[in-house]
Amino acid sequence: MTDDLRETDRSDFRLVAVEGVIALLAGIAAVAGSYAAVGFTPSFVAAPVSTFVVATTPSAVITWSIQTLGDLGDQLGFLLALTLTVLLFAVTAAIGTRAADAISAPVPVPASLAVGLLCVVPALALTGAPISALGAGIGAGLVVAAASFGSTAVPGSAGSTDSGTDSISAARRSLLQAIAGTIAIGSIGGVLGSGRGSGGDTPKPSGPVAADVGSLLAEAEDKSLAVNGLEGLLSEEFYQVDINSVDPVVSASDWNLRVTGVVEEESSFSLSDLKSMDEEHRFITLRCVGESLNGKKMDNALWTGVPISALLDETTVSDECCVMFRAADDYYEEFPLAALKDGFLAYEMNGRPLPRSHGYPVRALIPGHWGEINVKWITEIQVLEQEAEGYWEKNGWHGTGPVNTVAKLHAVNHLDGGKIQVAGHAYAGTRGIERVEVSTDGGSSWTDATLSEPLPGTDVWRQWEYTYEPNGPHEVVVRATDGEGNRQPREQENAFPNGASGWVSKRIEP
Template identity: 50%
Template sequence: MIRPGQRSIVALLAGLVAVAGSFAVSGLRQSFVVAPVDAVVVRATPAELVAFAIEELGYLGELLAYLTAVALTVVLFATANYVGLLVADAMAARVSIPSRVSVAVLVGGTTLVLAWLLSGSALSSVGAAAPAVVLAVAAAPADPGSPDGTVDSVRRRVLAASAGAVAFGALSYALGSRRATDIDHELPEAARAADAATLREQADERTLEIDGIPGLVSGIDDFYEVDINNVDPVLEASEWTLSVTGAVDSSFTVTYDELVDGDVRTGYNTLRCVGEQLNGDLLDNAIWTAVPVATLLERADPGGGCECVMVRAADDYYEQFPIAALERGFLAFGMNGESLPREHGHPVRLLVPGHWGEINVKWVTEIEVLDREVEGYWEERGWHGTGPVNTVAKLWTVNERADGRVQVGGHAYAGSRGIETVEVSVDGGDSWEAAELSEPLPSEHVLGERDAWRQWQYTWEPPAGDHEVVVRAIDGTGTLQPAEEESPYPSGSSGWVSETISV
């Protein structure tokens, strides 16, 4: 029998290898046993804590939430395994069943059932149960009266099981990480990829030479990712559909093939997260391949009493906003000349030019026209990010030149209003000079007319000492970016970015 003090250790180790085994066969997909626990953790987290995590922790907050879900899942399996080991020891002591047989049956059964309840996947369940059984059997004596049932013998087996669990965990991480996280799917027409290549060259020609900041088109791997999941949905284009429902004259559903056979556009569009800090980096621009939403809305002939819509996604995300904004939106299925990646909403995501990233719904599956306003996912948690983005000029780099001059630079963005001017002060705001701006990306190639960021740079020769550099932007309507600094919560950060530079 496994002694009481060691039973807890064996149960915990069996829980660890069960989670690792599920990851080995599932990868970071919905069939991974941690995925449903993670969803519960995310949704159960108090709104105040979510706001703090977004504002102060950023990606670290997402990681902590995910690690919490992993730990809770291990505890769930460890608890089930402990019960299984306890019953197995009782059976071995009372009936003539070898300890290892009863351990295999009880640990295997409890792990298999729990994994199935969490994942709904036979493969993931077997992947979790098999290593848990092997570890628990390896730690158990053949029967209570055998020589390998002594204290020292059991201790050695538990130590060996611990080493085996660590090794198996490393192997499982490697196997699970190698499983495809993207979808093997190409854009419907090669010409669309060629259009993206042309736009990339166009953007490169307009890019300023500034060390330390991104170009005018962000790489797919560099484009920021924010959503409510730590395990993203996996959807096949061949199985995807979009339903248009609610207060409409005609409800209907379109398939992926029907969607991409429409009025395809390729163009630039910038996204900014409502939860980013004033000088944060949750701001990127890409070349998207998309079709206008307006065509679908015309077909549906929407009515409703609030002139608003609810857009829903495959990950149970939902967001409500004005239908007027959606009418200018796009359904994107390509990014930088490639099929839309999984982490950015494959097979189809929503793009709403000029608005905060939260209404640019990924993995979109339904557009419902509403009769009355209801709160979306983030609005239920106190955020108000469904409107147009705030104007911002970022100060992302400071470069000291060999000739003694100093260059500062960054990006500026004002949504569909566009950026007209960026001004820089090197004396704390007492005086201002116009910065050099990158040439605007052509409006005919921007999905939201002027909805694309611009780079800026300013170079001067400062005297020795400290200099407070302040940056502000003027949008395309002539409106100056507000000076008062506001935190991201609840309506997005605003204010002038400043940094003290010592030379």
């Protein structure tokens, strides 16, 4: 008798476990269904959860993640958000299954229908997007339907008519069917979702770029040093750092930029308004304040747009202290009003409309300053009477000032004849780069490196290259001097809170 009870308990536990796994699979399918419907956009059910995770993470943890994990920290954060989202819909699916069992006596209700309808509720609450919510409900409902196929109810539920050994067999069959359904929905969702929301209404690039843009792009290619393993003067892959894992989708036709605050009259500008002004093309380099000293979050592009002064002149801005930029992703950054003198509003990047990931339809560029104040998806320029903290300042960073001078070492090539070639990029914001020096003996002696010819503009990086004959294992050190005669400081400082600085060095074996 006791053995029979124990066997019954084990069977019940297995059935409950299977029911739990099926609920978890339904949660995965709900997320996949939402992705299939709206893609990687703010309407995706995991997007608001990710925003919540970022908002509730302590500043110290964010700072540690930036410095220690880099991009991996962002990926792990979004993975946590995905996990929490799946668990939310898994619990909802379990409740839906139980609810269907509870009301099955007076009115038979398929568990798949109950789960599907119930999953729509949290999805709609999270996103406010009916299409995304419907996708989540269909995804979860289909998995439960697959699990129930050939049986009167999901195994483990009160409505199941199977018992004993038959129940275990039915549970296994239902689990395999649920797994197959989840794989199918996940695969279909991945294909459908990848083609949705990739760029808002960003026009697809077609045809050649404008002649003046093409000429500048060709100039950047011609002036690039031919060094194996070193990116040219025009970046092929531009780094991306944002506060949210999912970029906003902004319609160009609906976008407008408001100028508010301490101005004689507040005003608003559409994208058409900007494009009706005299456009300019500028090479501008951006560097992330949170990158490591020899990191690769520093890139250059040719931007097309209009000076911010063209907008501010019309509002007759008084001589106030500061300005706050605000963006469609709820990001905001404050800096001195004087920095707007050479500010730029860009709507094209390398002759094409801005990619969604880089601020489509319009972003701000503030020459000479850290990348964080070059706000993407900008929606408001607010002139302030008193200083206020921006997003990263509230998290302890002080990166609104001019960028630090740096010479990076990114390429080491062993050439024929035993020679070694080292190369990299150097950048000092609007101060420009006058000189890069290389030491092959750990800093005891120095030699000038070859610099690439400067590109047009006041805020552009340069490449450097040096070839030499080695004498055994050695340490290569590089340092830059800016256009004002200031040498890159030797002392190494971590990125937090003012940006990384110091000489870059690398141990090289011949």
